[in-house]
Amino acid sequence: MSTENLFTKTVGIEIPVICGAMYPCSNPELIASVSESGGLGIVQPLSLVYVYSYDFREGLKKIKELTQKPFGMNVIVEKNIKAYENRMKEWVDIALEEGVRFFITALGDPSWVIDKVKKQGGTVYHDVTERKWAEKVMKTGVDGLLCVNNRAGGHAGKHTAETLYANLKDLGLPLICAGGISTPEHFESALKMGYLGVQMGTRFIATHQCQAHQDYKEAILKARESDIVLTERVTGVPLSVIRTPHVDKVGLSVGPVARFFFRFRKSRHWVRFLFNLKSVMSMKKTNLKGLSTKDYYQAGKSVEGISQIEDAGTIVRRFGESFRNSR
Numbered sequence: 001m002s003t004e005n006l007f008t009k010t011v012g013i014e015i016p017v018i019c020g021a022m023y024p025c026s027n028p029e030l031i032a033s034v035s036e037s038g039g040l041g042i043v044q045p046l047s048l049v050y051v052y053s054y055d056f057r058e059g060l061k062k063i064k065e066l067t068q069k070p071f072g073m074n075v076i077v078e079k080n081i082k083a084y085e086n087r088m089k090e091w092v093d094i095a096l097e098e099g100v101r102f103f104i105t106a107l108g109d110p111s112w113v114i115d116k117v118k119k120q121g122g123t124v125y126h127d128v129t130e131r132k133w134a135e136k137v138m139k140t141g142v143d144g145l146l147c148v149n150n151r152a153g154g155h156a157g158k159h160t161a162e163t164l165y166a167n168l169k170d171l172g173l174p175l176i177c178a179g180g181i182s183t184p185e186h187f188e189s190a191l192k193m194g195y196l197g198v199q200m201g202t203r204f205i206a207t208h209q210c211q212a213h214q215d216y217k218e219a220i221l222k223a224r225e226s227d228i229v230l231t232e233r234v235t236g237v238p239l240s241v242i243r244t245p246h247v248d249k250v251g252l253s254v255g256p257v258a259r260f261f262f263r264f265r266k267s268r269h270w271v272r273f274l275f276n277l278k279s280v281m282s283m284k285k286t287n288l289k290g291l292s293t294k295d296y297y298q299a300g301k302s303v304e305g306i307s308q309i310e311d312a313g314t315i316v317r318r319f320g321e322s323f324r325n326s327r
Contacts, residue, residue, distance in 0.1 A: 007144070007174050009124055011102050012070045015320040016036035016197025017187070018146075018176065018206045019312070021074030021104065022154070022298070024051040025216075028059060030209040030312055032066030037313035038320055041071040042104060045091050051232050052211075056091050060098040064176075072102035077110050084242040089116075096120050104146055111140045118293030125176065129157030132166045144174035146199060152179025153202045156230070156240045165193050182302035184322040191326050198319075202299045207312040216297050221305040230298070242297040 007016050019026075021044035028048070031041030041063070048059040063071055073095045075088060092103070092113060101122035105113050114124050118141070122147040125144040128134045147164045148157040157164065161177050168175055177190040178199040190198050205212050206220045221323055223242045230238040231247060241247060 005196050007176065010143070010174075011040060011072075011074075015316055015323050016176075017070075017316055017319050018042060018104075018178075018197065018199040020178065020199045020201035021047075022201050022205065023047050023203050025201075025210055025212045027052050027211040028054070028062045028066065029206065029208075029211070030204060031071055031205075032063045033209040033312040034204065034316055035063075035069045036067035036314035039316040040070075040102065042096070043071065043100070045073070045074045045088070057094050057098065060095060060100070064098070068110050069208070070102060071100065073100050073106060074111050075103055075105045075110070075116045077105050077108035079108060079114060083275060092116055096122070109140065110142060114141050125174075127178070128168070130159060134168055134171060134173075138171060138173065140161075142173070144176065144196075145171075146176045146178050149177070149179035151301040152178055153228075153240045153298050153302075156238070156300065161190060162193060163197075165195060177180065179300055180302050184303035184319055185288070186302070186305065186327055187319050188322050191323070200302070202302045203306055203315060204312055205299070206306050206309050207315065208309060209312045218296045218305050219310055220299055220306055221308065223299060225301045225304040228299060228301050228303065239296075240298065240300055242299050242303070243247075244297070247296070 003099065005016060007013060015038040017039035019031065019039060019041045021042040023044055024047050026042065026044035026047040030305055031043060034041040043060070045056065048054050049056055052059070054062065075092060079085065085240045089112065093116065093252055096116065101120065103113055103117055103122065103124045103125060106127035110124060110126050113221065117124050123143045125146050126137045127146045127148055128137065129148045145168060147168060149161040149164050150157050151189045156179060159167070165175060174196045176197045177195040181187055181200050182203040187198055202220060204210060206217045217241050224253065226238055226242045229243045231241055232238055280292065
């Protein structure tokens with residue numbers, strides 16, 4: 001009986017489990033551990049360069065020292081500041097030169113990524129939260145869809161995993177479930193729906209390889225599903241975080257000035273850039289240096305199934321057993 005599916009065969013991995021790109025939690029050791037164990041670690045460029053202080057190429061070489069197995073890269077393609085776009089294009093070129101062949105794009109038109117990657121025989125999946133975005137991105141020649149549901153950490157979707165699959169299955173592209181996965185039972189449920197794999201983020205933060213601060217990991221262990229709330233205060237758009245005294249104090253919505261500028265296309269990009277710049281510095285300090293009075297811990301509703309800090313490879317191999325048993 002085959003122990004692979006279209007996704008694992010295309011990407012060259014054993015177990016259809018992706019460690020989602022996370023700012024600031026995607027350190028080289030975590031990425032490599034997931035890939036070495038048969039899953040697929042994903043590089044988050046801003047984490048690699050600005051949190052863990054690697055030259056981008058040297059950071060990729062560090063991962064390659066730790067594993068010879070495939071790993072991928074996350075590319076935010078939203079049109080924003082020109083210097084940021086140029087830097088991201090440079091990083092994609094470097095990643096391709098270093099042998100990366102799987103890319104996950106998000107928040108915009110991935111055409112330029114697809115053009116570069118296809119020339120090197122690579123694969124591009126795109127984050128989607130609903131059908132209209134999936135239909136739009138299909139025109140670019142994307143290979144698959146990462147389906148972000150309403151249980152995800154970070155920028156969650158609006159629909160359940162079941163609804164999202166039902167809305168997208170007729171498009172004919174491979175679908176990956178992103179959100180609410182932390183146990184083999186969750187994984188098996190997603191596979192039974194028809195998804196070819198899963199992406200997890202929160203589960204991999206509570207691991208020994210992740211270099212997030214112990215306070216962050218403990219917050220995940222203590223949190224329940226009801227503790228996950230959506231706040232606009234971090235990036236300007238709803239973000240799934242663990243409810244804390246600071247979150248309660250400042251509220252969940254942006255102020256009237258920011259809301260006004262979000263109404264217009266040109267100003268929206270700049271306001272989001274300023275929000276993101278502020279949140280990048282705040283989350284880097286809190287998540288890596290410990291609890292402060294202004295703490296935002298990104299996490300999804302999968303916290304309900306996380307009760308201990310584990311080895312990342314152990315988690316992947318456990319899911320691998322479920323995958324083999326499901327075939």
